[in-house]
Amino acid sequence: MKKVLSFVLNGHEVSAEIESHKMLLQVLREEFQLTGTKEGCGQGECGACTVLVDGIPVDSCIYPSFEVDGKSVTTIEGLLGEGNVLHPIQAAFVAHGGVQCGFCTPGMIMSSKALLDETPMPTVQEVRNALAGNLCRCTGYVQIVDSVLSAAEKIQAEIKQ
């Protein structure tokens, strides 16, 4: 069965006719070619597919697509500013070695974004807890946590200016 969905995707109003059994991840990757969102497990266990729906981080691989109707979805592609300017969280992951193979990275960054939107200056513990659902096999998380903490500081410093 197909259904027409209308929602806001990275700031743009979009609509598409979607087979109703598709999950949001498939819609993003196949319908909108937004392949920055990754599928690491397809069953809600790794967080590689994390996107924000109305600001809340969700595992898009198990998020039924029809539920986004009327909502706002942000993917990793939506964080990039005009002229390919990296979002401060993205820039911090580059600067602090939060990236190795990069497969977990888009999901990590989206979870970090949700955290910093809620808790602008998190503790180490809060960062680790916020990333509990995002598995990384490469980094051991140390430089990821550093990246998020430094992004938090940068963002706050920018706000103050």
Added chain:
Amino acid sequence: MSALRFIGTEAPRPDAPDKVAGKAVYIHDLVRPGMLYGKIKFSSFAHARIKSIDTSRAERLPGVRAVITGYNTPEIRIGFIKDNFALKKGKVRQYRDEVAAVAATDPDIAEEAIELIKIEYEELPGVFDPEDALKEGAPLIHETDPRGKHRTDNIVPVPWKFVSGDVEKAKSESAHIAEGYFTTPLIQQSCMGTAGCIAEFDLQNNLLIHTKTQIPFLAQNDFNRALAAMGLKGKNTRVVVPTLGGSFGTGLDTHGYEYISILLAYKTGRPVKIVLNREEEFASLSPRQPTRTWISQGCDREGRLTFRDVRMILDNGAYTSWGATTPSVMMLPISSIYRVPNVFYETKIVYTNNTYCQAMRGYGNPQAAWALECNMDQLAEAAGMDPLDLRLKNKNIPNDITPMGLNITTCGHEQCLNAVAERLEWRKLRGKGAAKARGVGMASLFHVGGSGRVYRSDGTGIIMKLDDFGNVSVIAGGIEMGQGFTSALALASAEALGVTPEKVTVVTGDTATCPWDVGTHASRGAFTACNAAILAAEKAREKIFKLASEHFMPRVHFSLKLRKKKDPSFEMPDLNWERICDPSEFDLKENVLFLKEEPKNPLLRVTLEEILREAHFKEQGTMIVTEAFYDPCNQMLDAATCRGNLSATYIFGAQGAEVEVDVETGEIKILNFVAAHDVGRVLNQQTIKGQIYGGIAQGVGYALSEEYRTSKGRNLNPNFLDYKILSAPDMNFPIHIECIETLDREGPFGAKGVGEPGLVPTAPAIANAVYDAVGVRITDLPITPEKILAALKRNK
């Protein structure tokens, strides 16, 4: 060596921006025109005869373009000793055996088609325990060998044995002896990006395959053989490697799914993509081999090691991968970690109906270290010594040739042990935490640091191509898997050539354009490629200086004349503009050529790009492309004696942990973790730490939580809920890394390979700390709370 400008800095990785933006293209993201989706039908039994296969319903399903089995395709033999087949005929020997496959226009249709294939089996008795498989009358996994000769047992014909001195005599003369039996489980590499490929043919029937591999050139060879088996002898394969979502050893062999894509692509004339889903990745890739190790070591009254006796059984599973050569690396620490004169080591690799195994990061070394380093602590106890003192007493030293023939050049073993002891406050804490159930433990590592010759060539090629903007393409045979290969290579190339790193683009992962490389494994990527880059850069500098000898002075003259035109007050210096300089008079640094004699003279400077353009855009012009092939000065092991200098240099390290054990729950909490590694030289501060942190996380998982569980050959935990790799909250303890620089003469700028070692000593360090805390020694990984509780109960 003059002061280094880029090596040893904290440079961000060149591949990071694309990755954080979601723009890097992994195999999952790649689409080719007209592409079909392939899907594999795996066996329903661990050991069974195939009686019949009915594909008719699958073939009739709309959207299905091809259905293949071992019966309607040419036989393609695969694996290290060619005991495996792309598609199985006759019988299946493990659950992951590929029996049939389809290609369809849509992944859902492919999945449905697979369900429609009906296979009748006659189940055979299976054998799932390697020791059972060795018993007389055990079911034979392979009735014949790859040559068709009858087999009578389940022993894989890849034996490993090393003997030095007289172990029996040494045993009788030792003052103290400790014996132990240690086991390790199957471990799944758990790359976040699953495996996959897209195969397609051009109109000349040459193959193009985008695939997740660490060995593009060996894969090219494997696939060319497959083409020959398909009747396409003489046709060529081009292997292209997309961005890899981790690899950790999964890409050391070519796989059934790759050959199946090739067969499907040939049959349909369309590109065919197969990407494994997470469950398939668990079920159908080759995990790290499980080991059973019987070990004993002895020492004299002063604590000097007298002998080491190690016997191992490795569960091979049903077929043989390159993993069968891991004992060559296990042998390094077994023969040579700590100085020990008498050694006996023997490994039997045994076929079973379990999933067939491969190496994972560490190439057998984590399994060896588990037994060795736990047993060292047992020996220390038997001798009444502090385990640190026993280690220091027997430490490896520089400029030593071990009985295996390993030529140790630089060696920071002692510094590593001391660094760990100091950071952990060993002298203060060891043996004193029992009241709080706290303890400290440590373990050493000894690994290849200068590649490892498991293949006839251990070489790697580099092509350096300079364009007329002064950009440098460094075209390499190695692969970026996430470890930081491109970053190290860019820095080393920039440093060696005399340009800035942003001028360098590293190009990898295409057998049609990149020079040959044996593969990115054995922690050899940066070591070999940076060495090759240094050679190629030297050649390029020679050419550049030759061009400069001709163009430098005229170019200076020209730009000064321009300046004079703009600024009439400028005084032209009085120089001989016609002067032909000698090439040896020049130096190049940070994209600028200057005369060595007058490095500071602001007038006598010309950018590299100006010289390159002058040389290029003229009659009989020229351009600069150089190449180098670096093959390290190491040796393949002698087949009979297993002696030889396997690596061009060796890496040492020590790790230590402080833990607290909850005696009510058996839970282990790591309070502090220290890793000190002799890395030769740090090429990039950021990526080297990333390698060590990541290694430690995999090592802690090995120690405490990871276990690929099976029942009669079937995987029971093919997902991340039940197969526990560590999460960010799990890794919530301080980790201190110390990189000890011993500046190895074989290493590029002195660096040794660092990719694998991070996880090698982690598990035994933790086990030894647990023993110090609560007096129980867990000998079978992982160290779960249940095992701790059971052992505590036994101890009471």
